[in-house]
């Protein structure tokens with residue numbers, strides 16, 4: 001059974017044309033020889049820069065169809081969305097840095113002293129939601145912060161798209177997604193508690209500084225600057241109730257380099273495509289390094305972490321930050337046996353983790369859903385791993401499972 005795939009590609013740049021031809025050639029080499037019926041390249045017409053080709057492939061190679069469509073210059077909606085989310089997250093990261101350096105955080109307590117909102121949370125969310133909904137008006141966007149509906153100032157709008165993402169092949173199953181089928185979960189600033197603590201640390205440093213005195217990094221308050229790495233901006237993309245793509249901006253990445261250094265990085269991933277912007281690493285051997293909350297702990301959290309029989313426990317802020325630790329080989333499992341974490345905390349991290357073969361579930365091992373109408377709270381905890389998920393779910397104590405009863 002053969003499927004005929006014909007594509008016409010119009011390109012504006014000669015360079016892109018060369019890349020495209022190389023790409024087609026390398027794709028063709030991956031087919032079984034029997035499935036290629038014909039490959040025809042029409043001559044390149046200089047003025048229009050147009051190339052046509054026709055390929056016939058067997059049913060096992062129909063995925064080529066989606067690859068060719070990407071190359072034909074019409075990226076799928078979801079790829080355009082991820083490309084926009086990448087730039088939007090970068091802008092939000094810049095806002096988060098700017099507010100920190102202004103020193104005016106405008107802190108508001110939401111449900112209590114460990115549940116805070118700052119000016120950075122508010123501005124970053126406005127920027128993300130307004131920018132994405134302008135370009136993708138039919139997408140459902142759910143942000144963490146409850147903000148009054150108001151006009152967003154022009155300087156908060158981001159219109160760019162990350163070119164490299166537009167050139168990636170969209171996995172076949174997401175190729176035809178429509179805007180109205182997509183839900184975007186936004187955590188404009190994950191790790192707000194740690195952000196406010198790092199800000200206090202910076203303020204003390206500035207106050208302690210005299211013209212002849214460099215900051216004394218041996219003082220305890222100076223060490224709190226590591227908390228800056230706990231902060232992330234999270235944009236998660238869901239379809240059919242599942243997290244399928246995610247963008248994580250870490251605004252203070254490279255903070256150790258000090259004043260004047262270019263700060264920040266953006267990690268992104270898509271299920272079926274892969275994850276980018278970092279080097280995938282695993283914790284060596286069968287060491288169990290558990291990462292968990294530092295500011296929202298309780299007896300259940302501690303009991304559950306202990307039951308994993310970890311060789312080491314790391315207590316840091318932010319769900320995004322903890323997933324970065326998993327994919328960079330600094331932790332083997334993220335264990336949080338408590339309510340508190342919400343869908344906007346886990347959607348982007350789950351997609352990035354899954355894109356590299358990892359898993360994020362509740363402590364029962366059940367997947368969360370990300371449809372527009374789900375409840376926001378992840379009330380049966382979070383368990384995330386790059387490998388050996390079953391080991392960790394099997395170790396959760398009955399008492400903890402009982403206490404966080406699944407609905």
Ligand code: AMP
Nearest residue numbers: 115191293295296317318319340341345
């Ligand atoms: P943590 O690991 O404590 O930084 O938590 C990860 C995410 O879940 C952060 O966005 C927290 O704000 C949120 N979170 C976890 N527990 C709570 C809680 N008890 N109250 C409010 N937010 C929480």
Ligand code: MG
Nearest residue numbers: 187190191345
């Ligand atoms: Mg959060």
Ligand code: MG
Nearest residue numbers: 144187189190
């Ligand atoms: Mg937040």
